[in-house]
Amino acid sequence: MAESIKPWWQHGVFYQIYPRSFQDSNADGVGDIRGIIDRLPYLQALGVDAIWLSPIFPSPMADFGYDISDYTGIDRLFGSMGDFEALLDAAHAGGLKVILDLVPNHTSDQHPWFLESRRSKDNPKRDWYIWRDPTTDGGPPNNWLSEFGGSAWNYDASTAQYYYHAFLSQQPDLNWRNPAVRHAIQDVMRFWLRKGVDGFRVDVIWHLIKDAEFRDNPLNSAFQEGRPPHERLSPLHSTDQPEVHDVIAEMRRVIDEFDSRVLIGEIYLPPERLVTYYGRDLGGAQLPFNFALLSAPWNARSIEKIIHDYEGALPAGAWPNWVLGNHDRPRVASRVGHDQARVAAMLLLTLRGTPTLYYGDELGMRQVAIAPDQVRDPFEKNVPDIGVGRDGCRTPMQWDATRYAGFSTSTPWLPVAKDSVHENVVNLAADMRSILSLYKALIGLRRKLPLLQLGDYVPVTADGDLLLYRRERSGSSLTIALNLGDQPVSIASGAARLSGTILLSTFPDRARETIEGGLDLRGNEGVIIDTSGIYAG
Structure with a gap:
């Protein structure tokens, strides 16, 4: 396409x-x-x-x-x-x-569908939600738990059945x-x-x-x-x-x-x-x-x-x-x-x-830390x-x-x-x-460069705190070098193709910098490198 x-x-x-x-x-x-x-x-x-x-x-x-x-x-x-x-x-x-x-x-639980469903076991919307009979001892139908704490089953005394809620009891699950x-x-x-x-x-x-x-x-x-x-x-x-x-x-x-x-x-x-x-x-x-x-x-x-x-x-x-x-x-x-x-x-x-x-x-x-009375x-x-x-x-x-x-x-x-x-x-x-x-x-760079939008992802071998990959398409490439640590790292050229122009750094003082044969990254720095020369202008 x-x-x-x-x-x-x-x-x-x-x-x-x-x-x-x-x-x-x-x-x-x-x-x-x-x-x-x-x-x-x-x-x-x-x-x-x-x-x-x-x-x-x-x-x-x-x-x-x-x-x-x-x-x-x-x-x-x-x-x-x-x-x-x-x-x-x-x-x-x-x-x-x-x-x-x-x-x-x-x-x-205030939705008209649920209000109808809750009205009686033979209500036309009863089966729009998940209702189950209690176990023989009167307990919930199974051991499923709510993601917001406690059982995922809420007992409805008026119809003597439980309804299922994966979250709050006020959030009954649809069937x-x-x-x-x-x-x-x-x-x-x-x-x-x-x-x-x-x-x-x-x-x-x-x-x-x-x-x-x-x-x-x-x-x-x-x-x-x-x-x-x-x-x-x-x-x-x-x-x-x-x-x-x-x-x-x-x-x-x-x-x-x-x-x-x-x-x-x-x-x-x-x-x-x-x-x-x-x-x-x-x-x-x-x-x-x-x-x-x-x-x-x-x-x-x-x-x-x-x-x-x-x-x-x-x-x-x-x-x-x-x-x-x-x-x-x-x-x-x-x-x-x-x-x-x-x-x-x-x-x-x-x-x-x-x-x-x-x-x-x-x-x-x-x-932001939220005080108990503001939760x-x-x-x-x-x-x-x-x-x-x-x-x-x-x-x-x-x-x-x-x-x-x-x-x-x-x-x-x-x-x-x-x-x-x-x-x-x-x-x-x-x-x-x-x-x-x-x-x-x-x-802005992503919008300008089709490589960043649609280019292939190609990993580049790295170690330590360094993450390296390329974006490639139709013979053109960009190299992204990210230092996920707080200490400087040096990268030899090799397979990373680290020759070209830095288009953008997480530090603003490196834009348009030309590199040949390697790269020094500061702690907490990432750069995007034009390794094809097509964006050098």
Whole structure:
């Protein structure tokens, strides 16, 4: 396929927005759609191609929007349908795609479907959810555990049965073995696609089908104390069932009814299982999210192996993707350190595949410590004291040095980071040495150079803290050299082809530097080298 007609999602850069925390336009302390519209010029200047919004649908907010009570509306907290349509129009006019977060595994317990299902055992919607009789001693149907703590079964006294919830009890799981459920969610997809939405990121897509026999999950022999309690069991029968791929193929067929749309799947699985979600004949998710970097030990050999294993597992024709941060995991700058966050940015934006940025990572935003009386995350409330809270990566975007960092004029729903006085968009945009300037330069270079968008990934042998690889296509190549340590390293030329021009360094003083026969890297430095001479001008 010619480069000019590659799907937009193969060469684009995605940017995740957590709407509650991006920009508040009406002084209620919570971000909203109008706030996102106000900040579109920033996103355009950053250079991203698509924005993905965490859920903005009506919700009781037990899990901050991941408990949906109406799939085809907009929660008043975020604005109106008119506001959303204005966002779509403004984003598209500015060259930005808009991706919505589809949450089809479960609804809110306040969704009309569940209220009907709960009414009686013979209600027409009873089988839209997963109901089971108690065991002979009155206990839950099996040993499955909720990811938010405790049993995954909630007893409903009015009908004397348990319903299944993989997360909060206020988030009952839909029964995806029921064709009516599939058709209902497919109609939801069509509703938004007809409005012009450019695709969906599908929440916990590997959860959709459960074992038909509801067998107990086995013990996890690798469980370590201090980890979330649900990890004591391996989810052999409650996730990643073979039949889920038929469900995803049906979703993909809905996507394919419309031009130039994309289906993204949230999947936390090892690479050999993850890649099955591309589907037979690649008729599944176009981008099954690859989260390997979110929990990787930050050293060169571990990262090298992750890339090798993932690239090796990809089926023919599958397009890779990479993620450094999201709304569920600690901030990358806190995971790898402030200096290495710059190297991580270069890694993300030079690997083969579609990159997804998490809002604020381009500022080097850190995980914020949340005082006990300010905790909002239900996961942390249900499973305290082991550091699973997600509030610290969801704090308000740091726009400027004002009291609430330019996010709001009222007290925000989560506290603003103390370093926002210095680490904010206004300050960092004015500093050519900042991480924000680096992100802009990386995205700009990626947009300019087809090799960074579509070139092959070719590993180069290295040791110690050094990670080396090339991007090659049609006889041209770029070499990326990343020092994942804090001590200087020297590289002899050899097979690395280290002769050429440095196009970009994580340190701004090396641009256009010519190198011959080797390279010295400072600690925490990464460089992109034109080893073909085609970009030297």
